[in-house]
Amino acid sequence: MSRPKALSGFPELTPEQRIVEQQVLDRLREVFELHGFASVETRAVEPLGTLAKQGEIDKEVYAVQRVAAEPGSAADLGLHFDLTVPFARYVLEHAHQLAFPFRRYQVQKVWRGERPQEGRYREFTQADVDIVNPGALPAHFDVELPMVTLAALERLHVDLALPPVLMRVNNRRLAQGFYAGLGIEDTVAVLRQVDKLDKIGPDRVAALLVDEVGVTPAQAQACVRLATISSADASFVDRVRALGVSDPMLDEGLELLADVVTTASAYVPGRLVADLKIARGLDYYTGTVYETELVGHESMGSISSGGRYDSLASDGKTTYPGVGLSIGVTRLLVPLLGRGVLRATRSVPTAVVVALTTEDQRPAANAVAARLRERGIPTEVAPEAAKFGRQIRYADRRGIPFVWFGAGEGETDEVKDIRSGDQTPADPATWEPPAEDLHPRVVAGG
Amino acid sequence: MSRPKALSGFPELTPEQRIVEQQVLDRLREVFELHGFASVETRAVEPLGTLAKQGEIDKEVYAVQRVAAEPGSAADLGLHFDLTVPFARYVLEHAHQLAFPFRRYQVQKVWRGERPQEGRYREFTQADVDIVNPGALPAHFDVELPMVTLAALERLHVDLALPPVLMRVNNRRLAQGFYAGLGIEDTVAVLRQVDKLDKIGPDRVAALLVDEVGVTPAQAQACVRLATISSADASFVDRVRALGVSDPMLDEGLELLADVVTTASAYVPGRLVADLKIARGLDYYTGTVYETELVGHESMGSISSGGRYDSLASDGKTTYPGVGLSIGVTRLLVPLLGRGVLRATRSVPTAVVVALTTEDQRPAANAVAARLRERGIPTEVAPEAAKFGRQIRYADRRGIPFVWFGAGEGETDEVKDIRSGDQTPADPATWEPPAEDLHPRVVAGG
Structure with missing residues (x-):
């Protein structure tokens, strides 16, 4: 298509x-x-008779009928147009x-067949x-x-x-x-x-x-x-x-x-x-x-x-x-x-991306991610092994604040705040992002 | 009806x-x-052509059409039957x-016009x-x-x-x-x-x-x-x-x-x-x-x-x-x-009901409830002034663990755990229910 x-x-x-x-x-x-x-929560459909009783709203109701219903048979259900009925x-x-x-x-979707x-x-x-x-x-x-x-x-x-x-x-x-x-x-x-x-x-x-x-x-x-x-x-x-x-x-x-x-x-x-x-x-x-x-x-x-x-x-x-x-x-x-x-301050829940320089690192990167998630830190592993700049760009495009480097490389891991550029040694068992970076926040735009 | x-x-x-x-x-x-x-989240409806492409599932689709549509006109929308399409x-x-x-x-409802x-x-x-x-x-x-x-x-x-x-x-x-x-x-x-x-x-x-x-x-x-x-x-x-x-x-x-x-x-x-x-x-x-x-x-x-x-x-x-x-x-x-x-351990989010012995107490009871809610404790004020036993029954029917007494009566307030019957002095600015009673919990039945 x-x-x-x-x-x-x-x-x-x-x-x-x-x-x-x-x-x-x-x-x-x-x-x-x-x-x-x-x-x-109530089901999305009500008998059309119940919906039609409301008088004026009648014309705005969406009727619902099986495609496989008998041709010409009348629909008997409609989508609810509010949550009160x-x-x-x-x-x-x-x-x-x-x-x-x-x-x-009750928080649900409702439907009205209005002229948009x-x-x-x-x-x-x-x-x-x-x-x-x-x-x-x-x-x-x-x-x-x-x-x-x-x-x-x-x-x-x-x-x-x-x-x-x-x-x-x-x-x-x-x-x-x-x-x-x-x-x-x-x-x-x-x-x-x-x-x-x-x-x-x-x-x-x-x-x-x-x-x-x-x-x-x-x-x-x-x-x-x-x-x-x-x-x-x-x-x-x-x-x-x-x-x-x-x-x-x-x-x-x-x-x-x-x-x-x-x-x-x-x-x-x-x-x-x-x-x-x-x-x-x-x-x-x-x-x-x-x-x-x-x-x-x-x-x-x-x-x-x-x-x-x-x-x-x-x-x-x-x-x-x-x-x-x-x-x-x-x-x-x-x-x-x-x-x-x-x-929102970012487009994904993720707070940290664990970077990979080779695919061999993936199990070690998964282990780092698992430890961070255990402590409630939303974490992704990079979709592919790539150079430094590409990993940063992946995070930046989504507004993810931190990139984790060095998983499974045998040296001390480091985490970079891609906004400030600060990079510091970090232990997956104890490191935490600042509280305001843990989840995306809703802020005034502009 | x-x-x-x-x-x-x-x-x-x-x-x-x-x-x-x-x-x-x-x-x-x-x-x-x-x-x-x-x-x-995607809208609940898709063009019927998109849904019908999936072949076999065709017959199970619910078509959607305005009640006010031209009689005999064909529906062009259907409710989605999965979240993949x-x-x-x-x-x-x-x-x-x-x-x-x-x-x-993606967490949403889907609809299929199956024989139940x-x-x-x-x-x-x-x-x-x-x-x-x-x-x-x-x-x-x-x-x-x-x-x-x-x-x-x-x-x-x-x-x-x-x-x-x-x-x-x-x-x-x-x-x-x-x-x-x-x-x-x-x-x-x-x-x-x-x-x-x-x-x-x-x-x-x-x-x-x-x-x-x-x-x-x-x-x-x-x-x-x-x-x-x-x-x-x-x-x-x-x-x-x-x-x-x-x-x-x-x-x-x-x-x-x-x-x-x-x-x-x-x-x-x-x-x-x-x-x-x-x-x-x-x-x-x-x-x-x-x-x-x-x-x-x-x-x-x-x-x-x-x-x-x-x-x-x-x-x-x-x-x-x-x-x-x-x-x-x-x-x-x-x-x-x-x-x-x-x-669930109860049928309502409420952890505390603030009791009333007269309607005059309602503003004081509302104030107690507001202080508890400020600290994240789900609280209702009793729907009517009533005697002790009736207030306990109100809570008991819903599985609400605590009833608060004495709001606005000028003496020390008290809170009763209706399961144990223990009643203790309590200050709305500091009292807290045990953590496991704060919200309803899901437990094995039987």
């Missing part, structure tokens, strides 16, 4: 980029597990094997955290889940040089209670207009509320004022109160949102604001909603979103409310890698 | 079983990286970004290691690749209580040279009969060689005698020589296979034998071939196989020979988990 072409919408990383992705996934897993979340099915199917409340994280465009992928990796419980799920989990997600994203910022994030949080019951207190019943219709605030501005939104939803100009003004409130601490509560609306559901929403903001300011300072215009997934979430932007890269859109859903899964007898967030790993990383914001 | 049913052939693990799988995958990754292999395509597509010889490992049966899966995880190089690939890589694979499998045995393995190795050039030395040209026809040795015995194979392949009875006897030779050291060479056949290709094969056996006996003693009846993938491999059984579980079949392929990939100008092995992670683990051979 001639050189294959890339498939649009199916990004593939180079080995160096993959090292960045691996370290990102490692940090996410570490933080999720520190918070007691257990890993789950499969998780809901997993909870119902395996409920008898799970301990509730069930805390799970900038920032849209047909195959991408998501990292989800959710808690579900049969019957009722206490409100404090609405506070915990964004903390876990922010702790994970903060770890990427501190350890791996990713930009910091800002999470915006709102509560649908707060809005619903406020509108009810104003005498407006159709929450969804109002939110649909309020959602346009950033695009068309407060005046146009107020006009649309009057013209399309049929509220009074005074009601419309109050709705717009509510939506423009945002704060990094609990001061938003007084600003909402100052609008003079009262309702029990509003109180409940204010209290919960204040708890989220207050807890966040202690746990991950500066990374979360209450923002009362956030609407997200109008028909899906039932309480707190979250979205997250990457500071300095806001045009990338939300890189982590989620919320509370009061009926994630139901088997007819038991309903499982849940709350959770999803981090768009591919959506986050591919643009940052493409823009050179992040890179 | 009512409780969903499992899909046959798509195994899903419980959270506890998934901990076993994660630790298996962690160990494989660690060993591959210690040997300098870089991780690659996608890797060959990746090498051709990204050759300009790779450094050769290119050492890669015992030990066959429609979705399963493989872990592959391969080295490829444009033009020519030195023979010492035929020795290195089984060493890496055996080191990885040995790590699973030593660290995670999996059974030990036995790898059987042969060389197609050895057989081809031997047959040529006997005056037989159709190597494939002979191997096809020799492959039946274990099933039908030497006499029937010899008869088939005469009847079906048309060799003389003396030639048939020599072929059968060759196939019955096996040894854990290089002594097989003398036994082959004693058959009195000589040929340059035979010499070459003997030398390489002796090198594999000798190196293995030093690097991973007792885990590899030369076995001259191993045929594997008749039309595919061109040199050394490997297959591996789990000692005590031989009926599971080969759990790691591979070989040398002299034309893994070609873009018309450049050909890339390669050598590699694949570990069938699902094929290996699902039966062992099902038989209870392996289990």
Whole structure:
């Protein structure tokens, strides 16, 4: 075959980029597990009926069918397009094997048959955290889940040089209670207009509320004022109160949102604001909603979103409310890698190449490599016996910092740091590279 | 919906079983990286034309098509059925970004539209290691690749209580040279009969060689005698020589296979034998071939196989020979988990649950948890304020070893080992669980 072409919408990383992705996934897993979340993987396929129930997303599903199936027979399976629908099915199917409340994280690829465009992928990796419980799920989990997600994203910022994030949080019951207190019943219709605030501005939104939803100009003004409130601490509560609306559901929403903001300011300072215009997934979430932007890269859109859903899964007898967030790993990383914001210090795990001047040395070189590996030092033996310069070039092309010389030559072995040129005597039983050279590191690019 | 049913052939693990799988995958990754292999992931789909080229496997491919595609239009993508075909395509597509010889490992799910049966899966995880190089690939890589694979499998045995393995190795050039030395040209026809040795015995194979392949009875006897030779050291060479056949290709094969056996006996003693009846993938491999059984579980079949392929990939100008092995992670683990051979010491990552007697304590409990997590101790806060017994039960159901009491109560905190019942004063800034309790461990079941 001639050189294959890339498939649009199916990004593939180079080995160096993959090292960045691996370290990102490692940090996410570490933080999720520190918070007691257990890993789950679900099969890649679900019955098309389960996937199609989600309504709108229907057209984006990839159907899967054996090539050897009867011609003309209908496909009955599809690739999952998110990790929430499969998780809901997993909870119902395996409920008898799970301990509730069930805390799970799930890192897998998902597929959507979208028309490819900038920032849209047909195959991408998501990292989800959710808690579900049969019957009722206490409100404090609405506070915990964004903390876990922010702790994970903060770890990427501190350890791996990713930009910091800002999470915006709102509560649908707060809005619903406020509108009810104003005498407006159709929450969804109002939110649909309020959602346009950033695009068309407060005046146009107020006009649309009057013209399309049929509220009074005074009601419309109050709705717009509510939506423009945002704060990094609990001061938003007084600003909402100052609008003079009262309702029990509003109180409940204010209290919960204040708890989220207050807890966040202690746990991950500066990374979360209450923002009362956030609407997200109008028909899906039932309480707190979250979205997250990457500071300095806001045009990338939300890189982590989620919320509370009061009926994630139901088997007819038991309903499982849940709350959770999803981090768009591919959506986050591919643009940052493409823009050179992040890179790995080398393209291979190898820290040391053991050089050979003749093939006869290979067993001795293998023995040196084995001793280094026993102590956790990633080591390769040179692919061929070659002169000094060629061995150095082999390491240099891959960013491998050290070349080992003299294995099996009966004299003292030596190891060369090819960056500084320093060459020193070394014993394979004791020599260690500096800790920062042991594994490739992820650093800011440029 | 009512409780969903499992899909046959798509195994899903419980959270506890998934901990076993994660630790298996962690160990494989660690060993591959210690040997300098870089991780690659390829997209899940390939053009059907690329997949169909592999001939026989054709019927087992899952085709993928957007639900919204034109009715009646033909699918042009399929899910990959192994990691070798996608890797060959990746090498051709990204050759300009790779450094050769290119050492890669790849751990991903693959899909086959097979009729499900015992030990066959429609979705399963493989872990592959391969080295490829444009033009020519030195023979010492035929020795290195089984060493890496055996080191990885040995790590699973030593660290995670999996059974030990036995790898059987042969060389197609050895057989081809031997047959040529006997005056037989159709190597494939002979191997096809020799492959039946274990099933039908030497006499029937010899008869088939005469009847079906048309060799003389003396030639048939020599072929059968060759196939019955096996040894854990290089002594097989003398036994082959004693058959009195000589040929340059035979010499070459003997030398390489002796090198594999000798190196293995030093690097991973007792885990590899030369076995001259191993045929594997008749039309595919061109040199050394490997297959591996789990000692005590031989009926599971080969759990790691591979070989040398002299034309893994070609873009018309450049050909890339390669050598590699694949570990069938699902094929290996699902039966062992099902038989209870392996289990995890708990079903969650959590080492400590911080108990609450009132909801007012939650912020103080969160603070204790945060301090423990800062020091790498996986910690949850109890989902609800409850009495002593209920908190213990919460931990016990999940296998969590420690429960923390007294957070924010103004007195000294205490931590209880719920297995022994020991309760001792503890400071969240300094207390540590015993190292073996920090993370779930994988242990022999039963």
